[in-house]
Amino acid sequence: MKLIFLTLLIVSGIADSISEQYEVVGPADAVYAVAGEDVILPCSVKPNISVVDMRVEWFRLDLKDSQLVHLYEDHEDRNTDQIQAYSGRTKLIHQELQRGDASLKLSSVQVSDGGLYKCFIQSRSWYDDATVNVTVEAIGHPPVITVDGFDHSGGIHLQCESKGWYPEPDLEWLDSEGVSLSPETTKKHRNRDRFSVKHTITVHHRDSKIHCRVKLRRHMLEALIIISSNMFNPWRKSVILILFVVVLSVIPGILIAVFVLKNRAHGRLEKEKRRLMQAHNRLQDEHSHLQDEKRRIQHECDQHLRSLETIIPKALMHFRTHSGE
Ligand SMILES: *[C@@H]1O[C@H](CO)[C@@H](O)[C@H](O)[C@H]1NC(C)=O
Ligand SMILES: *[C@@H]1O[C@H](CO)[C@@H](O)[C@H](O)[C@H]1NC(C)=O
Numbered sequence: 001m002k003l004i005f006l007t008l009l010i011v012s013g014i015a016d017s018i019s020e021q022y023e024v025v026g027p028a029d030a031v032y033a034v035a036g037e038d039v040i041l042p043c044s045v046k047p048n049i050s051v052v053d054m055r056v057e058w059f060r061l062d063l064k065d066s067q068l069v070h071l072y073e074d075h076e077d078r079n080t081d082q083i084q085a086y087s088g089r090t091k092l093i094h095q096e097l098q099r100g101d102a103s104l105k106l107s108s109v110q111v112s113d114g115g116l117y118k119c120f121i122q123s124r125s126w127y128d129d130a131t132v133n134v135t136v137e138a139i140g141h142p143p144v145i146t147v148d149g150f151d152h153s154g155g156i157h158l159q160c161e162s163k164g165w166y167p168e169p170d171l172e173w174l175d176s177e178g179v180s181l182s183p184e185t186t187k188k189h190r191n192r193d194r195f196s197v198k199h200t201i202t203v204h205h206r207d208s209k210i211h212c213r214v215k216l217r218r219h220m221l222e223a224l225i226i227i228s229s230n231m232f233n234p235w236r237k238s239v240i241l242i243l244f245v246v247v248l249s250v251i252p253g254i255l256i257a258v259f260v261l262k263n264r265a266h267g268r269l270e271k272e273k274r275r276l277m278q279a280h281n282r283l284q285d286e287h288s289h290l291q292d293e294k295r296r297i298q299h300e301c302d303q304h305l306r307s308l309e310t311i312i313p314k315a316l317m318h319f320r321t322h323s324g325e
Helices: 002-019 229-324
Strands: 023-025 031-034 039-041 044-046 054-062 068-073 090-091 104-106 115-121 127-137 144-150 156-165 172-175 184-192 194-203 209-216 219-226
Touching: 002 184, 023 115, 031 039, 039 127, 144 219, 156 209, 156 219, 172 194, 194 209, 219 229
Parallel strands: 023 127, 031 127
Antiparallel strands: 023 044, 039 104, 054 068, 054 115, 090 104, 115 127, 144 156, 156 194, 172 209, 184 194, 209 219
């Protein structure tokens, strides 16, 4: 009789511990959470026995020091050792515990909540755990398109900026047919746990309806700019006007330059002419002076000749008279 009782006790004990065996199941894929919203981190036991009498512990696998996110023990939440950042933001739904569901509700998700979590469920005779990979995304502000000036070929510079994303989003320019346009410059900036992106592009008349689209996984924000053809035309007119003004100011400039150069050349020629005239005059003076000299010499010659003409006969006569004596 004693033996039968003992056997029964052992069998019931084995049965009890077999009935306590369970598997802890987490989500198959990463859980995506949006900053500022609430998220459920799924965790349950299979088969779906009640975990009301068990210990449910949620903790961070990837943090070094304090790791506790939420603790349920002895039928109540015991969060005195909880990580400060999770204070007041975690909740286990006690009715769900009866159904074997130990999912954790996390409110006002922060970017720093992204990481690996462990859901650990322990009964008197059994324990198991599951890992939950939480990825947090922050949805930024709608993109803003700025008209940033014109270029010399009549194109319009556009700039599209969107702030407040995590992680870094994709920014894309699209024309009216939805064809992607390659940006000229791309910039990204990180400010603590938020990214800003800024791309620039130059558009011409043919693409007058331009979209700027910022995408992060399933989230998308878009801005549209419609550039009326008037936007291009006054610009052309002003180019023509500017060219005209330039031409107007260049032509007199050229004329003045030509005039000045010509004047300068003329002045040089005039000077040369004066110099030559002076030389000419000097030569003329010289010439008349020489002429005078020539005339004087001629005159002197004539006088000498004449005196010789009178002297010679006299001398001959003298010679004759003296030789006749
Ligand atoms: C968590 O999920 C993200 C997104 O799917 C993935 O990139 C990352 O590698 C995962 N981390 C681990 C440790 O599995
Ligand atoms: C356990 O799961 C089964 C099938 O999924 C369901 O019919 C049953 O109601 C669940 N039990 C509890 C306690 O939720």
